[in-house]
Amino acid sequence: MHPQKQIAEMVVSALDSAIAADTLPQIGEVTPTVERPKHAEHGDYSTSIALALASSMRMAPREIAAKIAESVERSSMVRDVSVAGPGFINFRLDDEWLRSRVNVIRQQGVKFAHSDIGAGQKVQVEFVSVNPTGPLHIGHVRGAVIGNGIANILDAAGFDVQREYYVNDAGNQMRIYMESAYVRFLQAAGKDVELGAESYPGEFVAKLGAELYAEYGDAVVEMSEDEAIGVIRKTALDRTLANIRATLSRMGIEYDEWFSEKSLIDGEDFNESLELLKDRGFISEREGALWFLGTKVGLESDSVIIRSMERGPSYFGTDIAYHYNKFVKRGFDRVINVWGADHHGHIARMNAVVNSLGVESDNLTIIINQMVNFKEGDETVSFNKRKDNFIGADELLDAVGADACHFIFLERTPGTHMEFDLELAKAETAENPVFYVQYAHARLCAVLRAAKDRGIEFEDGDVSLLTTSQELALMRRLNELPDVIARSAEMLEPHHMPHFAYEVARELQRFYEACRVISSEPADAELTKARLLLVDAARIVLEGTLNIMGMNAPERM
RNA sequence: GCGCUUGUAGCUCAGCGGAUAGAGCGCAGCCCUGCGAAGGCUGAGGUCGUGGGUUCAAAUCCCGCCAAGCGCGCCA
Numbered sequence: 001m002h003p004q005k006q007i008a009e010m011v012v013s014a015l016d017s018a019i020a021a022d023t024l025p026q027i028g029e030v031t032p033t034v035e036r037p038k039h040a041e042h043g044d045y046s047t048s049i050a051l052a053l054a055s056s057m058r059m060a061p062r063e064i065a066a067k068i069a070e071s072v073e074r075s076s077m078v079r080d081v082s083v084a085g086p087g088f089i090n091f092r093l094d095d096e097w098l099r100s101r102v103n104v105i106r107q108q109g110v111k112f113a114h115s116d117i118g119a120g121q122k123v124q125v126e127f128v129s130v131n132p133t134g135p136l137h138i139g140h141v142r143g144a145v146i147g148n149g150i151a152n153i154l155d156a157a158g159f160d161v162q163r164e165y166y167v168n169d170a171g172n173q174m175r176i177y178m179e180s181a182y183v184r185f186l187q188a189a190g191k192d193v194e195l196g197a198e199s200y201p202g203e204f205v206a207k208l209g210a211e212l213y214a215e216y217g218d219a220v221v222e223m224s225e226d227e228a229i230g231v232i233r234k235t236a237l238d239r240t241l242a243n244i245r246a247t248l249s250r251m252g253i254e255y256d257e258w259f260s261e262k263s264l265i266d267g268e269d270f271n272e273s274l275e276l277l278k279d280r281g282f283i284s285e286r287e288g289a290l291w292f293l294g295t296k297v298g299l300e301s302d303s304v305i306i307r308s309m310e311r312g313p314s315y316f317g318t319d320i321a322y323h324y325n326k327f328v329k330r331g332f333d334r335v336i337n338v339w340g341a342d343h344h345g346h347i348a349r350m351n352a353v354v355n356s357l358g359v360e361s362d363n364l365t366i367i368i369n370q371m372v373n374f375k376e377g378d379e380t381v382s383f384n385k386r387k388d389n390f391i392g393a394d395e396l397l398d399a400v401g402a403d404a405c406h407f408i409f410l411e412r413t414p415g416t417h418m419e420f421d422l423e424l425a426k427a428e429t430a431e432n433p434v435f436y437v438q439y440a441h442a443r444l445c446a447v448l449r450a451a452k453d454r455g456i457e458f459e460d461g462d463v464s465l466l467t468t469s470q471e472l473a474l475m476r477r478l479n480e481l482p483d484v485i486a487r488s489a490e491m492l493e494p495h496h497m498p499h500f501a502y503e504v505a506r507e508l509q510r511f512y513e514a515c516r517v518i519s520s521e522p523a524d525a526e527l528t529k530a531r532l533l534l535v536d537a538a539r540i541v542l543e544g545t546l547n548i549m550g551m552n553a554p555e556r557m
Numbered sequence: 558g559c560g561c562u563u564g565u566a567g568c569u570c571a572g573c574g575g576a577u578a579g580a581g582c583g584c585a586g587c588c589c590u591g592c593g594a595a596g597g598c599u600g601a602g603g604u605c606g607u608g609g610g611u612u613c614a615a616a617u618c619c620c621g622c623c624a625a626g627c628g629c630g631c632c633a
Contacts, residue, residue: 035573048575054613061613085576086613131633173633261633289631300560300629307631315633344561345628370562371626375569382626412570417563417626424569424582432595433581439595446593454592487573499571502580513597520591557595 002115002482003077007045007091008034014071023067025057043090044476050087061087098475099463105478105537110544113481117489118159124326125151127338128248129166132240133177134204136247136393142369145409145550147338148253149494152548157489163255166322169237170262171315176200178229181236184209189221202390208239247393251402252550264321270313273324273357274305282356297352320353327359334363336492341370365492369414376422400425406550407434411498433502438554440505441546444539445555447517451532454518461529470511471534477507478541501545508538
């Protein structure tokens with residue numbers, strides 16, 4: 001259990017025992033909020049529960065705080081419990097306990113910070129899911145980073161996580177894409193044909209057409225369009241998906257499942273979900289189409305599920321089947337969809353339809369990441385206005401590297417309309433937080449290498465020698481990781497990770513500045529060993545944090 | 558027109574109803590005979606878009622207004 005939760009439980013049981021002992025009046029169930037105070041003199045953890053209880057208990061907040069503080073059961077973790085200000089109860093961690101954590105971190109590795117709040121619940125994180133109609137572009141990277149970050153965090157928090165990419169291989173866009181590929185195929189065969197107005201003009205499709213011609217040759221050129229597309233279709237889709245997969249792989253992102261939209265229609269999911277909605281009275285037929293009765297559950301309008309017999313299900317229709325499949329067929333306890341802001345209009349009816357399928361709509365969380373503006377020098381451009389001037393995700397990765405993308409996109413909360421400074425991301429200087437954090441890790445590795453070169457063994461070091469303010473501040477920081485992971489998982493807020501990584505790096509640099517680690521003075525031999533233990537623990541925490549963020553922790557830079 | 562999101566230091570952003578609103582960059586200074594200076598320290602800089610409301614307590618919750626982005630298809 002992470003320290004913050006332990007403190008919260010200490011407060012609850014202190015409150016209970018004070019009530020039992022009749023020193024405080026009876027009240028209903030309360031859940032105390034425990035926070036980390038902004039100022040160090042307020043301790044490591046703090047609760048304002050006494051202030052919140054004042055009116056219902058009809059007592060002065062400070063008095064309530066004093067009663068609770070008295071009843072707190074002492075533990076090795078907490079050195080001091082005090083009442084301060086208008087009625088805060090402040091907790092200070094015990095130095096001895098903090099030191100002992102250095103050994104815990106070294107023994108357990110980053111797992112020391114993992115939690116069990118997930119309790120093995122099955123969670124699916126679906127992200128990116130861009131139409132397979134060409135390579136990923138620069139605007140898709142944010143969603144990829146956020147989805148991956150959330151999945152990693154949930155993993156560390158004890159959830160059973162599945163990462164999924166929804167492949168939109170049915171529907172209109174796919175038809176247009178295949179027609180585009182077919183035209184390019186014919187052009188590669190030397191035929192004089194033009195792309196239609198709606199077609200995908202990109203270079204990728206042209207290259208794909210040439211590859212298809214090289215593979216299938218003139219026999220397919222002679223076929224009718226429908227026949228020919230039937231032949232090239234699978235290869236075209238596979239190549240496109242392989243391209244997307246390769247880009248994601250460069251970012252260290254791997255999926256457990258690439259789920260086909262088409263399979264929902266070919267199989268039973270679409271019909272079954274429709275039957276279920278029909279039984280529950282959410283379906284009606286009019287104007288030659290089949291509708292989901294959104295107005296019945298408070299939506300502004302109804303939505304089409306099946307357009308007509310010839311034209312088949314709408315995107316919304318298959319999305320119903322998809323979520324039916326996720327919850328009912330595959331039995332996920334929770335589903336998290338990471339969507340771009342241009343899909344936000346779809347959220348309300350998705351929640352409504354999930355609810356109409358009989359699934360608690362709280363089990364579906366849709367995270368929207370806002371649009372990104374890219375800044376190069378003084379020029380700011382929003383990527384969506386650059387459709388004519390396509391910038392591929394690969395180009396961004398070439399320019400700034402995957403690690404910088406992870407850090408910078410994760411640093412901002414998904415809801416902000418953020419600006420991505422291309423110059424800054426590329427900069428290999430202190431202005432760039434990515435390098436600051438990775439440098440701190442590389443520096444720790446350099447110290448550990450130096451110790452090894454000098455033949456220093458520090459396994460038997462004594463952590464009780466770690467007493468300077470910088471050492472204690474660093475240990476405090478390292479011990480925050482369990483809280484940070486728990487909080488990030490509970491709130492689904494990955495941005496705490498890079499902020500924490502930055503704080504660890506900063507605390508490390510202060511420690512490094514003030515505390516000589518490897519000393520050549522014989523009298524300092526024991527202190528050297530103790531500090532090497534701390535350096536090693538810090539390295540473990542930093543590496544673990546970076547890995548959860550999808551980043552590398554370089555040993556040299 | 559309606560809906561969603563955003564508005565915090567010059568810039569990019571944190572801020573979990575609570576104590577004196579924070580960080581980085583930029584700016585002005587200071588600090589290396591030793592483990593990586595890609596570093597450390599100090600300082601200036603804010604009517605938290607705006608007007609109301611709820612509360613013992615509001616940047617945070619509610620309502621109005623202003624501004625920006627996005628969305629309002631039998632596209633996905």
